[in-house]
Amino acid sequence: ISMGVEDDTMPVFMKEAVSDWSETELNRASLENRNLVSEYLRGHDQKYKEQIDRIGYLGIEGKSKGLLNNTLFASSGATGVFSGLTAQEMFDEVATLVQDQRTAVLNDEMFSADKVAVHPDTYNILSKTFVNTAGSLTTVREALERTLNITFVITSKCDISGVKRIVAYSSQRQAIQMRIPVALKISNQFQIGGFRYGIESTFNIAGVDLVESLGGKILTAV
Secondary structure, three states: OOOOOOOOOOOOEEEEEEEEEEHHHHHHHHHOOOOHHHHHHHHHHHHHHHHHHHHHHHOOOOOOOOOOOOOOOEEEEOOOOHHHOOHHHHHHHHHHHHHHHHHHOOOOOOOOOOEEEEOHHHHHHHHHOEEEEOOEEEEHHHHHHHHHOOEEEEOHHHEEOOEEEEEEEOOOOOOEEEEOOEEEEEOOOEEEOOOEEEEEEEEEEOEEEEOOOOOEEEEEOO
């Protein structure tokens, strides 16, 4: 198994955000039994998680790539859009994707795919379509999970420019790592002038470090 990284060094990007509110807004929220400050804090945390999710799958536009659009992973095209395939054909497409990736790493447990990221629409199709395996009916998703010992991850990021794709990858740190040098930090509430208040947040991120280029494989046009 070849060992390497995308670059000798990874650039780190700083993200910042700020929220502010007036004393009038604070009092109005209190009358409505709402904690305005807590709502802003949750908002910063939610945006942070959304950014991490997007950067992990798609990278930072013009600067880095993610699990779904990097050129280090091998990729192949599906025989057809899943909505038009039979249950057995869908099973074979995903099973072949996973098996090809595992074969490329000589079935090494550390680098073999254990996660398969799919679009919600793809997940729903796999979950509602039945396939006959060993004389019993089960959904395509259940058959794949049981047969290949994989876990499906659902993300809307699997739709790129209207074309859905799937990525099978190893979640082990030796294969793939999400580099976040500084996790989310949120400041204490501060006062702006006489009647306004605010909070700031920041985090540093470098994105996905594909330590092993064979650690994943992409299936397009599903």
